[in-house]
Amino acid sequence: SNLQTFREVAYAFRITPAIVGAGMAFALVMGVAGGLLPSLRAARLSIAAAVREG
Numbered sequence: 001s002n003l004q005t006f007r008e009v010a011y012a013f014r015i016t017p018a019i020v021g022a023g024m025a026f027a028l029v030m031g032v033a034g035g036l037l038p039s040l041r042a043a044r045l046s047i048a049a050a051v052r053e054g
Contacts, residue, residue, distance in 0.1 A: 042050060 045053070
């Protein structure tokens with residue numbers, strides 16, 4: 001049955017410091033891209049244009 005098939009561990013996942021570091025670096029880059037780039041675009045707009053756009 002399917003229950004017996006999934007009793008064995010097919011893959012052994014190991015979390016190494018390199019994987020943690022790569023994940024943190026990726027999260028930092030995504031955070032900067034998701035926060036800084038839109039804020040730079042908004043900073044270029046005049047206040048009246050920004051209010052008009054919503």
